[in-house]
Amino acid sequence: MNRKKIVAGNWKMNMNFDQSNNLINKLKSISVKDIEIKIAPGFTYLQHAVLSLKTTNIQVLAQNIHFEEKGAFTGEISHEMLTSIGVKSVIVGHSERRKYFNESDKILSKKVKIAIDNSLTVIFCVGEELSDRENNKYFDVIKNQISIGLFDLEKKQIKNIIIAYEPVWAIGTGKTANVDQIQEMHQYIRKLIKDNYDLDSSEKIRILYGGSVKPNNAKQIFSLKDVDGGLIGGASLNFSDFNEIIQAVNG
Numbered sequence: 001m002n003r004k005k006i007v008a009g010n011w012k013m014n015m016n017f018d019q020s021n022n023l024i025n026k027l028k029s030i031s032v033k034d035i036e037i038k039i040a041p042g043f044t045y046l047q048h049a050v051l052s053l054k055t056t057n058i059q060v061l062a063q064n065i066h067f068e069e070k071g072a073f074t075g076e077i078s079h080e081m082l083t084s085i086g087v088k089s090v091i092v093g094h095s096e097r098r099k100y101f102n103e104s105d106k107i108l109s110k111k112v113k114i115a116i117d118n119s120l121t122v123i124f125c126v127g128e129e130l131s132d133r134e135n136n137k138y139f140d141v142i143k144n145q146i147s148i149g150l151f152d153l154e155k156k157q158i159k160n161i162i163i164a165y166e167p168v169w170a171i172g173t174g175k176t177a178n179v180d181q182i183q184e185m186h187q188y189i190r191k192l193i194k195d196n197y198d199l200d201s202s203e204k205i206r207i208l209y210g211g212s213v214k215p216n217n218a219k220q221i222f223s224l225k226d227v228d229g230g231l232i233g234g235a236s237l238n239f240s241d242f243n244e245i246i247q248a249v250n251g
């Protein structure tokens with residue numbers, strides 16, 4: 001199955017407006033064959049990013065969304081705030097949201113639902129803690145996150161989901177999962193999709209790896225059978241690192 005690869009940069013809470021703009025201008029020069037490039041700048045720069053990248057095929061992602069339509073939810077971002085400025089995709093379930101903002105699987109399933117119901121593509125993140133891995137609970141943890149987070153969706157909706165497997169112990173630590181651990185988990189996730197939906201959905205869904213992807217390990221990780229690209233944190237803030245990672249897929 002030929003799945004189009006994705007390299008997505010999650011800028012998290014980094015960069016001011018000028019820095020963000022600078023990086024966006026450099027990204028415009030990247031030339032790729034058949035890859036989707038996405039970036040997730042801070043909320044306050046989203047509209048500017050969408051406009052600046054209009055003539056490129058780089059897509060702008062939001063880092064979060066609220067699960068209600070609209071109303072008295074001070075500080076939150078609705079789906080319409082995103083779609084009305086041209087944002088087409090959103091990251092849901094990042095481990096930093098789960099951990100620091102107490103976003104439970106149930107809350108995340110509501111976020112996924114409102115995003116998908118309103119034509120946003122979702123990058124849905126899952127990942128186990130180090131203790132889960134050490135105690136051999138990692139498959140159960142991922143199964144739980146995926147079944148509560150995604151399995152309320154209908155078969156036609158699962159097409160608009162991209163899954164990112166990001167072991168929490170590998171995020172921002174410089175410690176990547178090894179290739180066997182990555183391939184094993186990606187294959188497992190694909191099987192979960194097959195068991196709950198069907199073979200076609202499981203073959204089409206893109207599964208990204210995230211967690212300390214750098215120029216020196218990207219090629220090896222992206223060449224794994226069930227890895228369809230990456231969600232990149234730290235290395236996406238630096239043009240030459242991000243470009244090298246993209247070229248590792250491009251190559």
Ligand code: PGA
Nearest residue numbers: 171172210211212233234
């Ligand atoms: P990292 O972050 O590349 O800095 O480890 C990945 C992520 O949080 O998506």
